[in-house]
Amino acid sequence: MQLVRQKEKSAMKRHRSGVVVLAALLAAAVASGCAAETGGRGEGAPGGPAKPAAGQPGEAAPKAGPARALDTYAEALRKKQAARAVAAKKWGLAKTPLAAPEPPKVKPRITTRKGFEVRDDAGLPPVFTTVPTKEKIVFLTMDDGAEKDPELLRMMTELDIPYSAFLSDYVTNDDYGYFKKMQQRGVVISNHTLNHRYLPGLSYAEQKREICDQQEKILKHYGKRPTLFRPPYGNYNRDTLVVAKSCGITAVPLWSSEAFPDHMEWREWDRDLHPGDIVLTHFRGKEDWKGSMPDMIRRVMKTITDKGYAVAKLEDYV
């Protein structure tokens, strides 16, 4: 520990140009949501009292070069967060979602969670429920694809909340176009098999059809072969991972909690969120559970924001 800390210290010294420190302060201000309430600097942004955010560069001496670039960057972030505050009011969210920090330049190395291994799994895609990070971020993932609510598309775009879609063909094949629109709004389409079968009950060949044929379907309809795969019910065996790898899958994200319109279900004993947790939910409608997709988002975002977390984009980290 001592050694690491010393290394960090000397790294800090090397980079102490002031700009780095300023950037860190700005990032902290934005991540803590302070910037949301400021309404910008004379930009006429709506809502909120004009209380200054901590660490904001206000009346400092005129800056040049990188410092000015940072001002512009901070200004853009402030505007984005002000727009998010307006959208949060419009969509009935209890609080404005927090802004996620910038994605890492290098993605973290992910390994299979303890207890989730299969025999001889060296080289197979890792199976995990949480992404290794120290940031207060979680990832929102939606499965299956039965409910195709146009309000969800508008809501998530206006709130600027990232999420990931894990699609099963048997419920999406009546309207590939809905998820095409989702993809055009920045959502990555990933694999959740053709028919949502219990994979450990299938032969190698049957699993290959379920997983690899869905890879081809997604390629055909969405132009990209997925690299992420989630087995139905979170059930898999060694064949599942071997097959998935054979057709281009590099990671198998499961989940550490599940969101519903009226409650959360937790995998961990402490029934809480942790940095890097993957949150599962489903494309479902009022026939399937107690609310609409927007109801579910309002509920899960209240939990996430109340606990001080921001939603980040899974594919920036995995």
Ligand SMILES: [Zn+2]
């Ligand atoms: Zn599913």
